[in-house]
Amino acid sequence: MSLDARAKAEALHDQALALEGQDDDTALQLYHEALLLDANRPETLYNIGLIHKYRSAWALSLDYNRRAVALAPDDEAANWNLAIAATALHEWREARNTWRRLGIDVALGDEPIQSDFGRALVRLNPNDSGEVVWGRRVCPVRLRIENVPLPDSGYRCGDLVLHDGASTGRRTSGGREYMVFNALMLHRASKLTTFTLEAEVATPQDLEALMSALETAGFEGEDWTSSVHALCKACSEGRPHEHHDEACEEQAWQPQRSLGVAALAEGPLMATLRAWEQTSAGRCRVLALAAALLPPGQQAGAEHSAWRNRAFGAP
Structure with missing residues (x-):
């Protein structure tokens, strides 16, 4: 040449x-x-x-x-x-x-890598909303989501996400720093449905009781009212500044809460919510429940349509 x-x-x-x-x-x-x-x-x-x-x-x-x-x-x-x-x-x-x-300790073979590469965060739809959620990495570039993402993200709790190799930010939890990676694609879909829950919750203790009831029943719950915060691009892709930490602190208790719940089926979830209502002695009530994001290929059943179109406690 x-x-x-x-x-x-x-x-x-x-x-x-x-x-x-x-x-x-x-x-x-x-x-x-x-x-x-x-x-x-x-x-x-x-x-x-x-x-x-x-x-x-x-x-x-x-x-x-x-x-x-x-x-x-x-x-x-x-x-x-x-x-x-x-x-x-x-x-x-x-x-x-x-x-x-590359010097990464994985065994030879033809099977998917299913190991524990530690906790990290993934930024969903990084060129759009950029919601950041927690998960656990099962290989150097795949993470299983542990939070309940907002339905508009298109992702659900339990989804296995392919992410980029280079981290684009840090978050601190429990005195430790964790890496944030940009999602590239949904690699394997979860079987869980994302339900949106609107509830009137009288006190923080009632919220704790609700989250405990969901966990005991095997559901993953997320109080979006307290957990969803907007960050500027510089903070999202770096380390959130102090002014964001201050803004994230709830100044006064808000009884009306928006929550996300990941569940396989609606019936057992409704039973858990009714039991929580009853134990609150009238202080708390579920206002609405909707199946907001179903697994790929799954159609909303009759029970989903019915509950989407009326308040939870309506006759």
Whole structure:
């Protein structure tokens, strides 16, 4: 290959790099033109794979990252994106081999990785609402959601989420810092339905009783009234500032609460809520219950429709 061809390929690569995030179609075109002049450019192959990763074009991302790693086996970023694409496509042998090449302790095999990589947080729909929820990582790039996300997020408690490799923020809990990762896609759907619950809760102690009743019955409950807060972009993608911590503190008790509950079925949940109402001696009542987000492919049954259209305690 002539020095002139190599120089032209380098110039095309630089032009494409300047366009990434603004005009990815043109950037891809320029990257491919660079490869026609010099096919052995791992950085160009990596950048093409990167664009396809963020488009969820996983087969293409896998192919270009494979080619990049073949030319530069020690390139950490290309190996990470190769493992992410392999995980997205359930190519478990290649994912495991790549993690091992990166020095991550996973066994060889063809099965999904189901281990404990610790607690972390994931930012759902990072280019839109950016809701951040807690979960536990089962592999370097998959996390099972433990919170009850808002229905508009499209995610549910128990969902297994594929996330990016680089963290984009920190949160502190119990004196420890935990990483926040951007979600890339839903990898495996939970069987749980997200129910929205509107309730009149007289005191914090009554809320504690409700959350305890839900937990005892095997449901995951979330008091959205107290747990959902808006953060500025800088705080969300870094460490939340003190002014956010102050804003998150509830100044006065709000009896009317919005909650999310993750459950397999509505009947047992309704029974739990009625029992909680009865033990409150008239201080508390459920105002409405609705099945807000069902598992993929599941249709709302007759009981869902009925309860969505009337208050919980209505005759």
